[in-house]
Each structure stands twice: as structure tokens, then as C-alpha cells.
Amino acid sequence: MTIHKPQQRADVAEIITQASADGTALAIVGAGSKLGLGRHAPCADQLDMSGFAGGLDYQPSELVLSAGAGTPLAQIEALLAENRQMLAFEPPDWSGLLGAGGSGTLGGVIATNIAGPRRVKSGAPRDHFLGFHGVNGRGDMFKAGGRVVKNVTGYDLAKIQAGAFGTLAVLTDITLKVVPAPETSVTLVLRGEDEQAAFASMTRALNSPHEVSGAAFLPAAAAARAGGFGGDATSVTLLRLEGHGPSVAFRAGALASMLAGGDVLPEAASLALWREIACVQPLLQRTDSLVWKLNPQPSRAASVLAEVQARLPVTSCFMDWGGGLLWIELDPAVPDAGAGVMREALARAGGHAMLVRASEALRAQVPVFAPLEAGLARLTARIKAAYDPADVLNCGRMYPPVVS
Amino acid sequence: MLARRHDIVAHLRALVPGEGVIDAEIERRAYESDGLTAYRQLPMVVVLPSTTAEVVAVLRYCHAEGIKVVPRGAGTSLSGGALPLEDGVLLGLGKFKKVLEIDIANRCAVVQPGVTNLAITQAVQGEGFYYAPDPSSQIACTIGGNVAENSGGVHCLKYGLTTNNVIGVEMVTMEGEVLRLGGKHYDAGGLDLLGVMVGSEGLLGVVTEVTVRILPKPPGARALLIGFPDVEGAGACVAAIIAAGIIPGGMEMMDKLAIEAAEAFVHANYPLDAEALLIVELDGCEAEVNHLVAAVEDLARHHGASSIRASTSEEERLLFWAGRKAAFPAVGRLSPDYYCMDGTIPRQRLTQVLARMKQLEARYRLRVANVFHAGDGNLHPLILYDANQPGELERAEAFGSDILRLCVEVGGVLTGEHGVGVEKRDLMDTMFDAVDLDQQLRLKCAFDAQSLLNPGKVFPQLCNCAELGRVHVKGGQTRFPELPRF
Numbered sequence: 001m002t003i004h005k006p007q008q009r010a011d012v013a014e015i016i017t018q019a020s021a022d023g024t025a026l027a028i029v030g031a032g033s034k035l036g037l038g039r040h041a042p043c044a045d046q047l048d049m050s051g052f053a054g055g056l057d058y059q060p061s062e063l064v065l066s067a068g069a070g071t072p073l074a075q076i077e078a079l080l081a082e083n084r085q086m087l088a089f090e091p092p093d094w095s096g097l098l099g100a101g102g103s104g105t106l107g108g109v110i111a112t113n114i115a116g117p118r119r120v121k122s123g124a125p126r127d128h129f130l131g132f133h134g135v136n137g138r139g140d141m142f143k144a145g146g147r148v149v150k151n152v153t154g155y156d157l158a159k160i161q162a163g164a165f166g167t168l169a170v171l172t173d174i175t176l177k178v179v180p181a182p183e184t185s186v187t188l189v190l191r192g193e194d195e196q197a198a199f200a201s202m203t204r205a206l207n208s209p210h211e212v213s214g215a216a217f218l219p220a221a222a223a224a225r226a227g228g229f230g231g232d233a234t235s236v237t238l239l240r241l242e243g244h245g246p247s248v249a250f251r252a253g254a255l256a257s258m259l260a261g262g263d264v265l266p267e268a269a270s271l272a273l274w275r276e277i278a279c280v281q282p283l284l285q286r287t288d289s290l291v292w293k294l295n296p297q298p299s300r301a302a303s304v305l306a307e308v309q310a311r312l313p314v315t316s317c318f319m320d321w322g323g324g325l326l327w328i329e330l331d332p333a334v335p336d337a338g339a340g341v342m343r344e345a346l347a348r349a350g351g352h353a354m355l356v357r358a359s360e361a362l363r364a365q366v367p368v369f370a371p372l373e374a375g376l377a378r379l380t381a382r383i384k385a386a387y388d389p390a391d392v393l394n395c396g397r398m399y400p401p402v403v404s
Numbered sequence: 405m406l407a408r409r410h411d412i413v414a415h416l417r418a419l420v421p422g423e424g425v426i427d428a429e430i431e432r433r434a435y436e437s438d439g440l441t442a443y444r445q446l447p448m449v450v451v452l453p454s455t456t457a458e459v460v461a462v463l464r465y466c467h468a469e470g471i472k473v474v475p476r477g478a479g480t481s482l483s484g485g486a487l488p489l490e491d492g493v494l495l496g497l498g499k500f501k502k503v504l505e506i507d508i509a510n511r512c513a514v515v516q517p518g519v520t521n522l523a524i525t526q527a528v529q530g531e532g533f534y535y536a537p538d539p540s541s542q543i544a545c546t547i548g549g550n551v552a553e554n555s556g557g558v559h560c561l562k563y564g565l566t567t568n569n570v571i572g573v574e575m576v577t578m579e580g581e582v583l584r585l586g587g588k589h590y591d592a593g594g595l596d597l598l599g600v601m602v603g604s605e606g607l608l609g610v611v612t613e614v615t616v617r618i619l620p621k622p623p624g625a626r627a628l629l630i631g632f633p634d635v636e637g638a639g640a641c642v643a644a645i646i647a648a649g650i651i652p653g654g655m656e657m658m659d660k661l662a663i664e665a666a667e668a669f670v671h672a673n674y675p676l677d678a679e680a681l682l683i684v685e686l687d688g689c690e691a692e693v694n695h696l697v698a699a700v701e702d703l704a705r706h707h708g709a710s711s712i713r714a715s716t717s718e719e720e721r722l723l724f725w726a727g728r729k730a731a732f733p734a735v736g737r738l739s740p741d742y743y744c745m746d747g748t749i750p751r752q753r754l755t756q757v758l759a760r761m762k763q764l765e766a767r768y769r770l771r772v773a774n775v776f777h778a779g780d781g782n783l784h785p786l787i788l789y790d791a792n793q794p795g796e797l798e799r800a801e802a803f804g805s806d807i808l809r810l811c812v813e814v815g816g817v818l819t820g821e822h823g824v825g826v827e828k829r830d831l832m833d834t835m836f837d838a839v840d841l842d843q844q845l846r847l848k849c850a851f852d853a854q855s856l857l858n859p860g861k862v863f864p865q866l867c868n869c870a871e872l873g874r875v876h877v878k879g880g881q882t883r884f885p886e887l888p889r890f
């Protein structure tokens with residue numbers, strides 16, 4: 001295997017032009033923190049983008065930040081924190097989940113479009129991704145979007161790039177919208193609810209004007225694995241409030257009286273708790289288990305979970321995003337990684353499921369991403385061909401190559 | 405194509421029965437332009453389907469026959485996005501008027517594309533919700549048009565644009581295939597095709613159903629009216645508000661001419677001595693609003709505000725906004741015609757851009773009134789002209805192009821929310837080179853290989869998909885001569 005480590009966009013273009021002429025598949029790697037995510041489809045060569053670190057252009061009062069795609073996320077988050085700003089989508093660190101070191105690079109976060117608990121209020125990376133420079137699978141250097149928050153000039157190619165797992169183009173430079181960090185935050189904790197009751201509480205909270213920015217439910221076993229709750233052995237429903245001091249204080253009181261109860265977890269404990277939830281830590285019972293991420297229609301979360309629990313050996317689970325995200329851990333011995341059941345449940349409930357953690361062999365056999373309905377699959381294949389006709393960029397990382 | 409007109413109309417009548425096919429010239433006239441009235445073109449025929457199945461049938465037929473199609477919502481586009489084609493079908497979605505479902509548990513509503521923006525809020529406000537993006541045209545414009553243009557409004561700084569508030573669509577491709585993108589769940593399960601549909605200006609598919617996110621209405625809001633003796637002070641105050649970690653629900657700026665026009669029109673007690681006026685709205689719970697009003701007042705004083713008023717009642721808040729919301733018609737009273745521009749700039753370049761605009765005013769001998777989404781840098785210079793004076797329209801257009809070039813030159817973009825349409829398509833190369841545009845055109849080809857859907861919009865060249873697909877296209881190609889120029 002050849003590992004290319006370009007330093008300039010033109011080098012990337014040259015490498016890809018050559019690879020596409022030879023038909024050599026390239027694995028695109030930032031820090032490698034998410035290599036275990038997606039279909040397992042080994043590529044002949046590797047394109048190491050860590051040379052594209054830095055190049056920061058950041059004006060806090062413009063709410064815009066640009067950086068090389070290989071810039072470590074931790075570095076960007078530290079810089080933003082110094083200026084009391086943040087990435088609104090709360091990029092989670094899945095290194096514990098995926099068994100990798102560190103939270104990765106900016107390019108990796110965009111390519112996988114992974115958001116943390118604040119997704120319910122503030123959206124995903126795609127919602128904050130303003131523009132980029134990159135190289136498509138033909139070796140063309142192109143750009144899209146801009147460096148301002150409001151822009152409708154041409155197609156919004158940033159959107160389709162986010163969550164494409166590097167299968168369309170290699171990003172070299174990324175511009176993001178940033179937001180002020182909240183002055184303070186607290187979490188209201190309701191104890192002892194079951195899934196149905198928790199969904200009802202989360203929905204009442206999210207539907208209230210109290211601007212809830214995190215809504216999760218940890219069954220007792222998961223709660224026991226989250227820092228603060230150690231020995232309590234009850235489930236917890238967690239509702240986060242963030243913002244200016246007087247506002248958070250008022251809303252915490254109002255929300256507690258609306259839901260008739262709950263304790264308030266103060267700032268430090270609240271911060272630590274949501275970091276754990278973002279990292280999926282409360283889920284992880286064992287290191288060899290299968291992990292699924294389900295995105296059902298929120299109102300169907302409890303029924304989807306009940307169905308999955310009835311039909312599969314679920315070892316652990318929890319809900320985030322007010323029910324819009326279900327984390328499920330399965331015994332690794334389950335046939336087809338449980339894919340059939342997951343997808344049946346979601347076909348009825350609306351939504352999709354991704355196999356997040358499984359062995360390479362399983363991720364090669366079982367569809368990791370929700371299989372596409374025929375018309376969408378054809379369109380997706382045409383779009384892939386429009387960007388990368390020789391199918392060299394992260395070939396097979398999302399879907400098996402189309403045999404034509 | 406025109407020779408076959410009779411035959412085409414007969415075919416379409418079989419597909420869309422009743423009054424769904426408009427053939428008479430006098431009735432077609434109603435569709436000859438959109439909000440960009442300087443451009444007019446009578447469509448070959450107007451078709452108004454009322455079901456997705458009819459849209460499918462029309463598009464299948466047009467696809468098979470190689471007939472061009474221009475989708476249209478309410479026709480309020482300010483960039484000529486819905487401008488008809490002489491040899492094309494104008495496909496109006498005006499009959500898709502139903503709110504299909506209000507789903508409070510999932511905080512969304514499912515509506516047909518012809519539902520107006522405001523009607524969505526009206527449908528859900530009884531439950532304490534609203535649909536956040538609020539273009540000034542919200543009484544008239546449709547959600548289908550909003551999706552196509554990725555429309556914004558004064559609340560977009562805090563609550564996002566259309567693209568951040570639409571979670572699903574049903575669309576029909578030019579081939580007549582029905583696709584569902586997104587839905588009530590979070591995130592796409594595959595490529596984010598919804599993300600490129602939003603803002604695609606009717607070139608990638610016809611939207612036949614839209615699922616929007618709805619938000620709980622904030623319990624309260626107060627607005628501040630802040631006058632400044634110069635634009636610099638106002639600009640610095642905006643930057644300071646954001647630097648202080650405050651994202652207002654809305655933050656608008658008006659220049660002296662716009663202030664005078666608005667005041668004469670709605671008598672909102674705007675400070676006539678001010679060179680620049682800020683309207684800053686803070687929303688949320690009472691504790692938050694009062695806390696932030698005080699903080700913004702402090703910042704305004706610190707940046708040399710000449711007058712500060714905070715609304716103390718809902719009536720007063722609405723009055724503060726009335727002038728801004730009526731700014732376009734108010735400016736319209738100063739002059740027989742005006743031309744509305746829509747560039748975005750990095751906010752810190754505001755003073756420089758306004759100074760250059762003053763020079764351009766002298767050069768083109770036309771006045772400009774400025775209203776400005778100050779929080780996100782989206783400028784709306786309104787160029788005053790009189791179309792009855794020979795040469796003034798051309799001067800206004802040339803002036804407008806110079807303003808947009810200036811926006812790009814300082815690091816901004818050609819259009820913040822109105823779209824490229826026909827109006828700005830020939831300026832696309834100030835922002836994008838040939839390779840950038842080719843990548844966009846390739847995406848178009850993946851959706852519409854024959855370029856039949858809304859051709860002539862957005863791109864300075866018509867798309868030749870076979871050519872793009874085959875070889876490596878080098879920069880600097882000549883423009884396509886067959887493309888009509890306006």
C-alpha cells in the first residue's frame with residue numbers, strides 16, 4: 001500500500017488524477033479516528049490529509065471559522081473556547097466507542113456529519129458547514145459555498161458533502177459557522193421514568209418555550225455507567241438548559257414546575273454528564289459488542305426500542321435527541337448483526353439505522369447504512385459518478401460499488 | 405416546438421383535466437413574469453396540476469417529448485427564477501394548498517408546496533408553535549418557492565434559513581420519478597440530497613410535499629430602536645453585540661434614506677437625525693429578554709448611539725418593526741421604480757462597502773437606500789430609478805452588478821437569499837471558476853440529464869451533460885450561443 005501525504009491542494013489533485021487513471025482506490029484519512037466507521041471496503045492506497053492542518057482564519061465577531069480539513073478538532077475547539085464560542089452541533093468524541101485515539105479532524109467530522117446531544121436544538125454539522133475547497137474524483141480542484149453565513153449562490157454543495165464519508169470529493173479547506181458558547185448550563189433530572197413516560201417528559205420539555213438543548217433518557221443500567229448517578233439504580237430523564245445566567249435560572253425553575261419535579265444538576269456536573277452522553281459512554285457494557293445508532297421518528301422511539309428488545313439480545317441502550325436517536329448495544333453473536341430486525345422496525349416507524357460498531361468482516365457483509373429505495377439508489381449512483389466516475393474515493397465506504 | 409404547440413396543449417389537457425391547462429394568451433399573460441418584473445416572457449402553455457400523480461404525468465410526457473419545464477410557486481422571486489420560457493411549460497404549483505398534517509409530538513408539519521409561508525405559522529400557532537424563516541413576502545410566497553430559493557428572513561440569524569428548517573420533501577424528477585428525501589427523523593440515512601434540493605432554484609426537481617420543523621413560540625420579545633450618528637458606530641455596535649455572546653432574534657440596519665422613507669410611510673417615530681438605525685429584537689423568557697435588553701443598551705451607549713428606545717409593549721415592538729417591514733414599498737414611494745439587490749459581505753467590511761456604494765451612486769447618477777440584515781451581513785441596497793427615462797433601467801442594472809461584484813471582491817457572495825435566477829447568472833463567474841461551475845453542472849446532470857428543468861437559470865452556460873461526463877473539461881470554454889440573453 002502506498003501512503004500519500006500531500007501538503008498542497010495541487011498535490012491532492014495530482015494524486016487523484018493518477019489514481020483515477022489507474023483505477024486505484026484511495027482511502028481518505030484525517031487522524032484515522034473514524035476509520036472503523038462505515039462499510040469495510042479496503043482501498044489499495046491511502047491519502048493522508050494530516051498535512052492540511054492549520055491555515056486558521058477566524059474572526060469571532062463574524063461567527064465564521066476556516067481551517068484546513070486535517071486540523072485536529074481538539075485544536076479548533078480549544079481556540080473557540082478561548083473566545084467563548086463553540087461549534088453548535090457539539091461534535092462528539094467517539095474514540096471510546098470506536099477504539100481509536102482522539103476526536104479526529106475537522107474533515108472527519110464533516111465527512112461523517114456526526115452531531116452531539118445539541119442536535120435537537122442546533123442541528124448537525126451540515127447545518128453549519130458554509131463552504132469548502134476540495135478535489136473531486138476526477139482530480140478537479142473546486143470550491144463551493146462561501147465564507148459568509150448567508151449565501152444561496154449556486155447549489156449548496158456543502159450539504160451533500162457532509163455525511164458523504166469522503167466518497168464524493170476530498171475536502172482540503174473548510175469554513176464553518178460558529179456560535180457564542182452559553183454562559184452557563186444546568187440539567188434537570190427526572191428519576192424512575194420508563195421509556196414511554198420519559199418520551200412524554202422529553203416531548204413536553206422540547207415543545208415548551210424553555211429552549212431545551214439536550215433531552216436524553218438513560219435506563220437504570222445505562223445511568224449506572226454515567227458519572228454522577230453511580231449507585232442510584234434508577235433510570236434518569238435528562239433535560240439540559242443553556243444560555244445566559246438569569247435565563248437559565250428562570251427556565252430551570254419553570255421546567256421543573258411544569259414537569260412537577262426533578263433535581264437540578266449544576267453546571268460542572270451537567271457539563272461532564274453531556275460529554276459522557278455525546279461519547280456514548282453510558283451504552284458501552286463490553287468492548288466486543290455490536291453498536292447500532294437508530295434515527296427513528298422521535299414519537300416512535302419507545303415502540304421501536306420495545307420491538308428491538310423483544311427480538312434481539314439487547315445488552316444496553318439509551319435515548320438521546322428526545323427519542324430521535326436510539327443507541328443500542330447487541331450481543332456480538334447475533335446473526336446478521338441484527339440488521340434485518342433493525343431495518344424492519346424502522347421501515348414501519350420511519351427513519352434509518354446505522355451499524356456503528358462491528359467487526360470488519362461484519363461491516364463488509366451487512367449493509368452499514370440504511371439500504372436505499374430503488375429510485376434513490378439510482379440517483380445516488382449517478383451523483384457518485386458525477387463526482388468520482390472511476391470510483392476511487394473511499395470506494396465502497398457507504399455502499400457496495402455499483403456494477404454496471 | 406412552437407409549431408407543435410397545439411398538439412402539446414391537447415396532450416397536456418388529457419393529463420391534467422378541467423381548468424388545469426391554460427392556453428389563452430390573455431390568461432397566460434398573468435404568468436409572464438415574477439417579482440423581477442423587468443424580465444417578461446409569455447410561456448408556451450401554463451399547467452396547474454393538483455396531485456403528485458398529475459405532476460408525474462406531465463413531467464413524464466415533457467421528458468419523453470423533450471419539452472422544457474419551469475416550476476412556479478407564487479411568482480414572488482426577485483431573481484427571475486420563475487421566468488417562463490417561450491417554448492416551455494410553466495408548471496404552477498398553486499393548487500397544492502393543503503396543510504396535510506400537524507405533528508406536535510415530532511415538532512413538524514407536512515404541507516403541500518403551494519401553502520404560503522405565513523399559512524404554516526397560522527396553522528400551528530394555536531398549538532403555540534411557528535415556522536421560523538419569515539421572508540418579508542411571507543403572506544404571498546409559497547413554501548415550495550422557499551425550498552427552491554432557500555429563503556431567509558429577519559429571524560434567520562438565530563433560527564436558521566429554510567435549509568435548517570425543512571426536514572423532508574417529496575419531489576418528482578424530470579423523468580417523472582417520485583422520490584422522498586428526509587422525513588420526520590433526524591439526518592439523512594444516505595447522501596444529504598435534501599440539502600442540495602433546498603436552494604436548487606427549481607433546477608433539480610419539482611417539490612410536491614414539504615415537511616418543516618416547527619418551533620415553540622418564544623414567550624416574549626422586545627425590540628430596541630437605536631440611532632447612530634454614523635454607519636461605523638452602528639456596525640461596531642453589531643459586532644460588539646455578537647462578541648458579547650448575544651444572538652438577537654433579529655438585527656436589522658437601515659441607512660438615512662431608508663429611515664426617512666420608512667418614517668414618512670408608517671410614522672413609527674424613527675430618529676430622523678440618525679445616519680444609521682439598528683433594530684435589535686431579543687426574544688425568550690422575560691428574565692432573558694430584560695437581561696439582554698439592558699446589555700444591548702449598554703453596548704449601544706458605549707458605541708456612541710444618539711438615541712435608544714426599548715419597546716415596552718407588544719404594540720410598540722410591532723411599530724418598531726412596521727417601518728422596516730414596509731421599507732421596500734416605502735422606498736418605492738420615493739421613486740417610480742426600484743431595483744432590490746441581495747449581496748452578502750463579511751460584516752467588518754460594511755463601512756468600506758457603503759463608502760464605495762456612495763461613489764457608485766455618483767458615477768451612475770442614481771440613489772440607493774440601504775436595508776441590511778445586519779447580523780448576517782446580507783445587504784439589500786435598493787437602487788432608485790425611473791424605467792420611463794431612457795437608459796435608466798440599464799444604468800440601474802449596471803449599478804447593481806457593480807454592487808454585487810463589490811460584495812464578492814470583499815469576500816462576500818452574489819446572493820444571500822434571493823437566488824441567482826436569470827438576474828445574476830452572468831455574474832456567477834465572479835465567484836466561481838469554470839471548474840467550480842462544472843461540478844455544479846454535473847450535479848444537475850445527475851438529476852436532469854437533458855437539462856429540461858428550468859434551463860437558462862443560475863448558470864451562465866447551458867449544461868451539456870454528455871460533454872461534462874466524457875472528458876476532463878478545461879477552463880475558459882466559450883459560452884453557449886444558443887442561450888437567450890435578456
Ligand SMILES: Cc1cc2nc3c(=O)[nH]c(=O)nc-3n(C[C@H](O)[C@H](O)[C@H](O)COP(=O)(O)OP(=O)(O)OC[C@H]3O[C@@H](n4cnc5c(N)ncnc54)[C@H](O)[C@@H]3O)c2cc1C
Pocket residue numbers: 438439474475476477478479480481482484485486497517538539540541544545546547548549550551552553554555556557558605606607609610611612732821822858
Ligand atoms: C416584496 C418582496 C419581499 C421579499 N422578501 C424576501 C425576504 O425577506 N427573504 C427572502 O429570502 N426572499 C424574499 N423575497 C423573494 C421571494 O419571495 C422568495 O424567493 C420566495 O421564496 C419565492 O417563493 P414563490 O412561491 O413566490 O416562488 P416563485 O417566485 O414562484 O419561484 C421561485 C423559484 O422557485 C422555483 N419553484 C417554485 N415552486 C417550486 C416547487 N414546488 N418545486 C420546485 N421548484 C419550485 C421556481 O422555479 C423558481 O426558480 C421577497 C420578494 C418580494 C416580492
